[in-house]
Amino acid sequence: MTDTVTHAAGSSGPDDKKLAKDLTxxxxxxxxxxxxxxxxxxxxxxxxxxxxxxxxxxxxxxxxxxxxxxxxxxxxxxxxxxxxxxxxxxxxxxxxxxxxxxxxxxxxxxxxxxxxxxxxxxxxxxxxxxxxxxxxxxxxxxxxxxxxxxxxxxxxxxxxxxxxxxxxxxxxxxxxxxxxxxxxxxxxxxxxxxxxxxxxxxxxxxxxxxxxxxxxxxxxxxxxxxxxxxxxxxxxxxxxxxxxxxxxxxxxxxxxxxxxxxxxxxxxxxxxxxxxxxxxxxxxxxxxxxxxxxxxxxxxxxxxxxxxxxxxxxxxxxxxxxxxxxxxxxxxxxxxxxxxxxxxxxxxxxxxxxxxxxxxxxxxxxxxxxxxxxxxxxxxxxxxxxxxxxxxxxxxxxxxxxxxxxxxxxxxxxxxxxxxxxxxxxxxxxxxxxxxxxxxxxxxxxxVNRRGAIFHVHERLGRNAYEGLEHELMTIINDRTQAENLSYEAVIARSLVTDFRYGRYDFELLVDLMTIEGESRYGIDPTVTRKILASETPVFRPISDGVRLARYVDARVKEPELFIFRFGPSSRLDMNLEDSEGLHTLMVLLSPLKPAGLDMRIAGHLAEIVQGEGFEPRWLSARSEAELNDVLVRDDHFLHVAVETLPRLKAQIGKPIGDLIGLGDVVVALIERGGKTRIATADNVIQNGDIVALVGEPNDLVALRLASATEEGEV
CATH class of the missing domain: 1.20.1740.10 (Amino acid/polyamine transporter I)
Structure with missing residues (x-):
């Protein structure tokens, strides 16, 4: 079965000690x-x-x-x-x-x-x-x-x-x-x-x-x-x-x-x-x-x-x-x-x-x-x-x-x-x-106890590198892509999870699925995913003992998209991967060229989640879309609710998403309707019975819930 799950990772709030980004x-x-x-x-x-x-x-x-x-x-x-x-x-x-x-x-x-x-x-x-x-x-x-x-x-x-x-x-x-x-x-x-x-x-x-x-x-x-x-x-x-x-x-x-x-x-x-x-x-x-x-x-x-x-x-x-x-x-x-x-x-x-x-x-x-x-x-x-x-x-x-x-x-x-x-x-x-x-x-x-990147050149000659610089540069990438934070949350909300419970599978089949779903769901040019297959030896790097991630950057990709493949105990993956014992999940991230480093930012957040306490047993035991949501989603950045339970949305049933008011910086990322999940677009009309995935910063989500509660007379 193919399930769509949503997941958001947090980002730090503004640092009062940082200089203001005012220069155009x-x-x-x-x-x-x-x-x-x-x-x-x-x-x-x-x-x-x-x-x-x-x-x-x-x-x-x-x-x-x-x-x-x-x-x-x-x-x-x-x-x-x-x-x-x-x-x-x-x-x-x-x-x-x-x-x-x-x-x-x-x-x-x-x-x-x-x-x-x-x-x-x-x-x-x-x-x-x-x-x-x-x-x-x-x-x-x-x-x-x-x-x-x-x-x-x-x-x-x-x-x-x-x-x-x-x-x-x-x-x-x-x-x-x-x-x-x-x-x-x-x-x-x-x-x-x-x-x-x-x-x-x-x-x-x-x-x-x-x-x-x-x-x-x-x-x-x-x-x-x-x-x-x-x-x-x-x-x-x-x-x-x-x-x-x-x-x-x-x-x-x-x-x-x-x-x-x-x-x-x-x-x-x-x-x-x-x-x-x-x-x-x-x-x-x-x-x-x-x-x-x-x-x-x-x-x-x-x-x-x-x-x-x-x-x-x-x-x-x-x-x-x-x-x-x-x-x-x-x-x-x-x-x-x-x-x-x-x-x-x-x-x-x-x-x-x-x-x-x-x-x-x-x-x-x-x-x-x-x-x-x-x-x-x-x-x-x-x-x-x-x-x-x-x-x-x-x-x-x-x-x-x-x-x-x-x-x-x-x-x-x-x-x-x-x-x-x-x-x-x-x-x-x-x-x-x-x-x-x-x-x-x-x-x-x-x-000071710090060394420069020149020690990383020395490392190739048998000396020691200074790993602190890598962490600092990763922090800089995070700062440079702050404007894409909401984009990151949305792409995780759109992530496509395919659950392989039985049978044998190879990488060509995975690419076929990415090609079909990528074109129909995300509008990705099929030649982009086919190019991955042509690489013959995809680079999947471990981000935990059982999860590996491959990142591909291509100018033809407009928005970053994530494909997740989960393998059950009765399924088998025929791929030439080293140290694959215990492997249960493959992820493929497709990203645009700009902004530089956005793919690394998303990869860092994914690693943070899958390395979190209790992730693996919860992930492997999940059997429904709701359970998968519970595992992958950071609750403070994500809200999964029926439209009728949120008065501010209930009052706007019948309106296109692009015309919704009162949501602030919160984004409607997904709509579940009739047992099927679709990516939300500006012209999708909110209907009775819809379940929506809302993504935003924690304070914005809290404010939305409080505002809805006030309008309902609960506060």
Whole structure:
């Protein structure tokens, strides 16, 4: 006989200690884009053009391509482990807490210096209109942006959206009007101005060194990884947001420098620290009230402000994440009233103020860029470690293309650019690494007992792995798929159980049943289940002594579906399975590709149930659908009732399920009518005598029962 049984497994409620998931795709785009446009466009073009002449626009163009390996490696790690701390968290879990300390403290210091530099630059532009010292203005701005960050990620990114939209709109206008003016002035947009000397003014060496100089203009692109825990649907939004941001920056950088070359004399550009404003004067100098230049100043202020604001937001997540792992004082992991790491933000702002007051920020920020390149190299290496560790629970929602060549290219590019930056930059990077190592050995080493995924690579060479990482990654998968919790409960409610009490059966017969029932009940393409048979050796893994599960992921499957085959003592299964003594149940789970890891989440819940106390005797002794329901279903997430016994449903008999009201987040998963069970759809009409399976969170089910009881006058 074929019985349909329902079963739901619980999920934890919201964790008050977790950061709120407030960030959308546009927020990811705004943060990445805003972190890139500051000195890279409003300061560096003149310096870069002095080194390579007409080819400066190609230097920006190629630099945009060279950042891609690091960007895609960061995207893969961010979708596999969307946790606060970004680079720190990735390096810690891949290579261990020592490397995590280097990545975390180093990233924090580097971002603090670069963000302080951005605020000083903003103070310089504001100084055109305000009679205040640059440093005082920058300190006031740091405090203001810190306060906004404390109020919440959403509030921070609302400001970021405004700044980035303003910036991009003005820069697009500058580029289009500038290209039009260049065409009118020169009659052509061919990028060659004799005043700049040869196309490659400094030869190939000068061109390559210029690429290294402007490469850091794109470094802010990856800052979003540090707030990945707060991003909605990170599998899609992080890689897509970063890609759109890189495309925007590359186009505006490249075409913007074309405008500069076409409109400004060579000597005017080489010595300029405000090249965009100078170019705007050429085609907008006669506009009323000097509005063209004013708009460029507004864009520059927006650029520096967005870099400083995004910098405070991302930098504060490093000490927060490290504090959760006890690598720095644990108080820094405390969340404030607005679910933001208030103490970490305050510490970041305080250090930033000290940097602005004490150091020559511009010089130190440039040196910190070399450390950022080292981190890019380590992130690329971390992807290779995680892949080669072959941890089953490492399930990135986005994978680096052309693996392993893309990460290898990222390591080579980073090494080459660090060498190009000179002795001082290398020395500064070395000192930062040594300082992080000293902190780890003096403070953190005795507080942690954790190893990275690199030990799983070592395991293949005969050493020990760290199993705690597998459990942590499984927890991350659970967090990433929280939006699918109800989907999970529903798929268990739809699970098809076939009970083989007598006779002999083989795997081909099981696949035949899955093909027939899968197409008729779930609309699954028959070629999907036939593909399982073609694999010849299905992989059934034990989740208890008597139960084995096989998982298959296919893009043609729209919703996860579960097939369960139970074998009685008088039946026999003809399959070549090792250690099959005592085997009584096979399960086959078909899942879609997205979200990544959902199949593992369902498998984990199934294992939790079948390994529960008393499962096996109850499961083997069950003889009816109701009894099977009692065994498989977690009562707190499932309600199996006759429609007439639940007044809120009884009052709506005759309505389609899609029109039912008053159920909240509770879902009608199954309808039993006339001895047959069917999957509930929106157009199924509730009738007298129906028995329904309701699935939902425990609190929602309790609320529904209490509401029905109140309407019946029982309470």
């Amino acid at each position: 795709l546009f927020d990811v785009y705004a943060m990445s884009t805003g972190a890139m446009f500051s000195s890279g466009l409003f300061l560096l073009p003149g310096i870069a053009a002095a080194s390579t002449g007409n080819s400066v626009f190609l230097a920006y163009f190629f630099a945009g391509f060279l950042i891609m390996p690091a960007m895609y490696c960061m995207a893969e790690l961010s979708t596999a482990m969307p946790k606060a701390g970004g680079t720190y968290y990735f390096l810690d879990r891949a290579m261990g807490p020592l490397m995590g300390t280097i990545g975390g403290l180093g990233s924090w210091i580097a971002v603090v210096f670069k963000s302080a530099f951005a605020l000083v630059g903003m103070g310089a532009y504001l100084g055109i209109y305000l009679d205040l010292p640059f440093e005082i203005t920058a300190i006031i701005l740091a405090i203001a942006f810190g306060a906004i960050n404390i109020f919440g990620a959403k509030e921070t990114t609302t400001l970021q959206r405004v700044l980035v939209v303003t910036l991009v709109v003005i820069l697009v206008g500058f580029t289009l009007l500038g290209l039009k003016a260049a065409l009118e002035k020169n009659g052509s947009l061919i990028v060659f101005n004799p005043e700049y000397g040869a196309f490659f003014k400094g030869g190939l060496v000068g061109f390559v060194s210029t690429i290294g100089l402007v490469f850091v203009s794109y470094a802010g692109l990856t800052k979003v990884a540090s707030v990945a825990e707060e991003v909605q649907n990170p599998d899609r939004n992080i890689p897509l947001g970063m890609t759109l941001s890189l495309a925007t920056a590359t186009v505006l950088y490249t075409l913007g420098t074309v405008v500069l070359i076409k409109l400004l004399p060579g000597e005017a550009l080489f010595g300029s620290l405000t090249p965009i404003a100078d170019a705007a004067r050429v085609f907008a100098g006669d506009w009323p009230f000097d509005i063209g230049v004013i708009l460029i100043v507004v864009a520059a202020i927006a650029a520096f402000a967005s870099t400083g604001n995004a910098g405070i937001m991302s930098a504060s997540r490093y000490p927060y994440a490290m504090a959760k792992d006890r690598l720095v004082p644990e108080r820094l992991a405390e969340l404030g009233k607005f679910k933001t790491p208030t103490l970490s933000i305050m510490l970041t702002v305080a250090v930033m103020i000290g940097v602005i007051y004490i150091f020559d920020v511009a010089s130190v920020a440039k040196l910190a860029s070399a450390f950022q390149l080292l981190l890019f190299m380590l992130v690329c290496a971390a992807v290779m470690v995680m892949r080669e560790s072959r941890i089953p629970t490492y399930k990135p929602g986005f994978k680096v293309p052309l693996y392993p060549w893309m990460p290898i290219a990222g390591i080579i590019i980073g090494f080459w650019l660090i060498i190009e930056m000179g002795t001082m930059a290398i020395a500064f990077t070395g000192m930062m690494v040594i300082g992080c190592i000293v902190w780890y050995n003096v403070y953190a080493s005795r507080r």
